[in-house]
Amino acid sequence: MRAGDGTGSVAAIELRGVTKRFVNPAGHAFTALRDLDLTVAPGEFCAIVGPTGCGKSTTLALISGLEPPSRGEVRVLGHPVHGVERSAGYMFQRDAIFPWKNVLDNVAVGPRFRGVGRSDAESRAREWVVRVGLAGFERYYPHQLSGGMRKRVALAQTLINGPRVLLMDEPFSALDVQTRLLMENELLDLWSTTGASVAFVTHDLEEAIALSDRVVVITAGPGTVKGEYRVDIPRPRSIAEVRFEPRFVELYEEIWKDLRDEVLVSYERTKHSVAS
Amino acid sequence: MGGLERASGDQDAVRARAHARRRLLVFALRIGLGVFILASWEALTSLRCEGKDTATCVIDPFFFGKPSGIWAQLVTWARNGTAQGPLWEQIVVTLEETVLGFLIGVALGIVFGVVLGRSRMLSDVLGPYIKALNAMPRVVLGSIFTIALGLEMPSKVALAVVLVFFVVFFNAFQGVREVDRDLVANARILGADERRLFTDVVLPSALSWIIASLHTSLGFALVGAIVGEYLGARQGIGLMIATAQGSFNSNGVYAAMLILAVIAILAEALVTRLESVLIRWRPNAITDVTI
Ligand SMILES: Nc1ncnc2c1ncn2[C@@H]1O[C@H](COP(=O)(O)OP(=O)(O)OP(=O)(O)O)[C@@H](O)[C@H]1O
Numbered sequence A: 001m002r003a004g005d006g007t008g009s010v011a012a013i014e015l016r017g018v019t020k021r022f023v024n025p026a027g028h029a030f031t032a033l034r035d036l037d038l039t040v041a042p043g044e045f046c047a048i049v050g051p052t053g054c055g056k057s058t059t060l061a062l063i064s065g066l067e068p069p070s071r072g073e074v075r076v077l078g079h080p081v082h083g084v085e086r087s088a089g090y091m092f093q094r095d096a097i098f099p100w101k102n103v104l105d106n107v108a109v110g111p112r113f114r115g116v117g118r119s120d121a122e123s124r125a126r127e128w129v130v131r132v133g134l135a136g137f138e139r140y141y142p143h144q145l146s147g148g149m150r151k152r153v154a155l156a157q158t159l160i161n162g163p164r165v166l167l168m169d170e171p172f173s174a175l176d177v178q179t180r181l182l183m184e185n186e187l188l189d190l191w192s193t194t195g196a197s198v199a200f201v202t203h204d205l206e207e208a209i210a211l212s213d214r215v216v217v218i219t220a221g222p223g224t225v226k227g228e229y230r231v232d233i234p235r236p237r238s239i240a241e242v243r244f245e246p247r248f249v250e251l252y253e254e255i256w257k258d259l260r261d262e263v264l265v266s267y268e269r270t271k272h273s274v275a276s
Numbered sequence B: 001m002g003g004l005e006r007a008s009g010d011q012d013a014v015r016a017r018a019h020a021r022r023r024l025l026v027f028a029l030r031i032g033l034g035v036f037i038l039a040s041w042e043a044l045t046s047l048r049c050e051g052k053d054t055a056t057c058v059i060d061p062f063f064f065g066k067p068s069g070i071w072a073q074l075v076t077w078a079r080n081g082t083a084q085g086p087l088w089e090q091i092v093v094t095l096e097e098t099v100l101g102f103l104i105g106v107a108l109g110i111v112f113g114v115v116l117g118r119s120r121m122l123s124d125v126l127g128p129y130i131k132a133l134n135a136m137p138r139v140v141l142g143s144i145f146t147i148a149l150g151l152e153m154p155s156k157v158a159l160a161v162v163l164v165f166f167v168v169f170f171n172a173f174q175g176v177r178e179v180d181r182d183l184v185a186n187a188r189i190l191g192a193d194e195r196r197l198f199t200d201v202v203l204p205s206a207l208s209w210i211i212a213s214l215h216t217s218l219g220f221a222l223v224g225a226i227v228g229e230y231l232g233a234r235q236g237i238g239l240m241i242a243t244a245q246g247s248f249n250s251n252g253v254y255a256a257m258l259i260l261a262v263i264a265i266l267a268e269a270l271v272t273r274l275e276s277v278l279i280r281w282r283p284n285a286i287t288d289v290t291i
């Protein structure tokens, strides 16, 4: 029902023939992405996996409008992206909550930036703080929180704006296994009530399959789509248990074959550049 | 369970006691060191003195002063006033110059630092000049200010401003430049326009750098005021030092230094308080940028 089966409707995220070049510190042009095509249907949870440095973060930056593509087209909810995309929420790979704001102010900052009054924004923030399980920590500053708690703050900060498109860049990779399982379950719960479309970057294939409707494998840089796999495991899923389902294991083996080749390519390259 | 807790509680108590003992020891040693230095100073400048000829003492108190003499000088100043008026008036004058110079210098430093930090063009154009000005030993400007602005307060304030300005300027500039790119990106995504980006991200992030510079700048403000007074003034602690020097009164110089030290310590405590109020969110301080 949820996964992008509405063929007639407009895609939530659409990248067509996107190439992204950077000028690296040495002054040379460096191609991070080449001819990337990617579509995420409305309400779909799409996981993106690929070896390190293949351009996953870059892809999200393009969708969010923080970076323009060098070639090709990026569309969100049907319209071309020009400048920062207002309907997008973005959880960054690194901690990006504001260290000088306490938990409540950090969560309230999105509505405040978008012109909501202080008391309105604060009461909405209070609800979100409770929803991500941080009740009682409203007045804490980020440095007084654990890594997992900071991720919760970031999650609330992102979701409070009600993004139609949710971009997440390895949001849980720095967490321990137990916290991570909890957060993944919570994410699925929160997501199922919002109906947002998600592009979820991870290098953990298990996480990708457990969470998503579809897994996209990106090649070693310059990144382009190597394969796409529909995850036909019914929802609601329990993240802890889904890993033992036969279908999950099957999918894992299938996707891993694709991914492993790319990881090896990327690894060989790093070894070479270190050796030379 | 209970036993375990008691045991760890006992250990905590033992640790706390050891800690308290150590603090007491440090305190006692500190006092002891001070007393030892003062006593040896007093003794060496009093020992084997023959009559009025101070040169015969182990250490000549004419050059090196004498704790009892310094104390006597302080008492005299407090009771009878200094050559240029009551002691408290000298202190107030110097404080006024310091605080004014500090405030103006900090304000200018922040404004210029933030503006140049935000504008590539301006900083590229003005950069070399600022570096050149900074490389110059700015204390010599004191002479210019004394000539141009006279013996009253403005010349001292001007020198303090110049000294403070550069410290704050470089910190503010660096602070604006060092804003975390991820934080900026996050604020943009969350909906910040340029104005909110500045007030909610750039400024708070630069603030910790600016505040780190306040310790040094307050010291510099005091130096500016004192040197300014020393170069020419009608009132102030700097003038007291100059006067004492002119009459070969080494006890007077040390006594004035003592007053300055007390002022500096109090000011430092004030800035530390200000710091902890302004940046509660930070676990530990950024160290100052040295120039
Ligand atoms: N601003 C930039 N300037 C220059 N090169 C960049 C820039 N951003 C990314 N790159 C380069 O583009 C490539 C892809 O980077 P990206 O961050 O998208 O990788 P990634 O797939 O997210 O990797 P990881 O899994 O390690 O996070 C890298 O080689 C990186 O060096």
Ligand SMILES: [Mg+2]
Pocket: A056, A057, A058, A093, A169
């Ligand atoms: Mg990345």
